Amino acid sequence: xxxxxxxxxxxxxxxxxxxxxxxxxxxxxxxxxxxxxxxxxxxxxxxxxxxxxxxxxxxxxxxxxxxxxxxxxxxxxxxxxxxxxxxxxxxxxxxxxx
Numbered sequence: 001x002x003x004x005x006x007x008x009x010x011x012x013x014x015x016x017x018x019x020x021x022x023x024x025x026x027x028x029x030x031x032x033x034x035x036x037x038x039x040x041x042x043x044x045x046x047x048x049x050x051x052x053x054x055x056x057x058x059x060x061x062x063x064x065x066x067x068x069x070x071x072x073x074x075x076x077x078x079x080x081x082x083x084x085x086x087x088x089x090x091x092x093x094x095x096x097x098x
Contacts, residue, residue: 001090005012006019013019017027024032060072 001015003012003014004016006022006024006026008024009019009022011019011021013026017025019026019029029077057072057076060068063069063072063075
């Protein structure tokens with residue numbers, strides 16, 4: 001037989017997970033599970049919010065105006081070539097150092 005004092009209303013309860021007066025959770029196990037579920041739902045909401053925001057070029061690659069699509073594709077192509085050259089230079093430097 002366990003006697004637990006309710007942190008909300010101060011009533012003593014015996015062998016129960018919830019307060020008989022205010023229905024507050026008394027069990028530490030249930031509190032942890034409830035807090036974990038809340039945190040998990042919050043993480044899911046944050047992940048959903050991150051997924052809704054497209055990348056800078058992704059939103060312009062399918063733009064309704066042809067000129068905007070052309071500019072976005074050109075800038076992305078230049079960036080890809082620049083990154084490829086940078087990776088090649090890094091590979092050459094690491095090959096020489098080894």
